[in-house]
Amino acid sequence: MTGDAGRDPALADAPLPVPRGDLRRSRVVTDPAVVLRSVLEARLDGYLTLVPQETLLLGGDARAVVTFDGGVPTVAYNTRTERGGTAALSDVALTGPYRIEVYELPSDALDPIHGTADLAVPPGAPARELADDDDLAARTRERAPDDRPAGGDPREEPSGVEAFLADDDRIAEIREQARAEAADRAAEWGLGDLEADPAGFEADPDDHGAKTGTEDPIDAPDSRKP
């Protein structure tokens, strides 16, 4: 709780007429569930902004905005991808740690925005998409009013997952990072001898990428082990 009522400049470009709120919390977290849980418990009326790690490092201002009504997530928008709803969440998922700032507003201040169907998210979607926290998602859904138009199980909104899997660049990035990490750790852990396996792969992640291919993994070489 800093008590600092600073203006979030990134929201100036968002199509959401989000009024300036009072900053209640600003912290860097690896697990967004921590903040979503506290917002739910505090029954916050207001919004949070979420700046992913890559943006923190680059000093940019791309971020997602999620609004809350009584602690229950209501609408979401991503200022970088300019997408709303569950897609806004999936665009920013997995990019943590995040700097999350929580702003409080009078309970009726967001009423005009909360009627924006295009931007609506199911109540449990942020817990599920950003934190993969089933229990928190369930508790959030229980807290949501029965008449919430966008209510329901976020798993009934698979568009976020589909959008993620359709983003070949992002998938390639995840895989490349994992390969590099695996190679680094193989050396660190002294598991390098396995890579000397005759048909095995070289520790260089680039070589591996070329060997098995990233476009059509199903055509990966057949058993390379005895």
Place this chain on the structure above:
Amino acid sequence: MVEAFAVASGKGGTGKTTSTLALGMALAETHDVTVVDADTGMANLLFHAGLSDVDVTLHDLLVTGTARDVSAATYERFGMSVVPCGTSLAGFERADPDRLRSVVADLAAGTDVLLLDSPAALGSKSAVLPVVLADRVVIVVEPTIPALSDGLKVQEYARSYGTETAGVLFNKVREDVDRIAEQADRHFGGPTLAQVPAADVVRSARQAGEPLLAHAPDSPAAAAFRRAADAITVRSGDGDAVADRFRSAVVPETI
């Protein structure tokens, strides 16, 4: 013949242990199956298999200086050979993970299918070892972005050690995820083995200390696991060669 599979996910809570035992029971209808709780830091297979009271576990085999034979920690349950791991911190601290490879090598010599219930994390040598040593990996995911992302990471780690993907098991599915599975197929090096529906019966099976296929054999979830097992064609590996590979894996002295 033997083929070693690591059942892995990259994140916790996807139902890896439930999946390991379910696949094990289904495969045991046609093969000799040995299931090992290779998650030595956060073991839980013993609870799922009604073995929480046993005296000897994998931990005891991993203590340097003991000369216990693997048979001492191998229990015949539900048509499979089950090697549970203990849950005490003391047991984990005494255990020398380096010995896992020789234990698994001994087991590989006498079975058709070796299923290694693998740790959820990738952050330590002991956690990665099952994926390193296995012939293929079965990746268990929930249809969520974090779970799929972690599943892809596991696959890349596995590939880095020449371990192929046997397939992807979508677990805790609450609706048809055909479109997601179709997209996922493009990125994973193996087919979608099955979509296992989320079901309360999975929890009651765990509470009863029974694998799902024993507790609720007629449930839709059990049927899905059987379909997954059917989708895996077990290869006839040379048991001695697999054993040699486990023994020759270079693992440092300290974790």
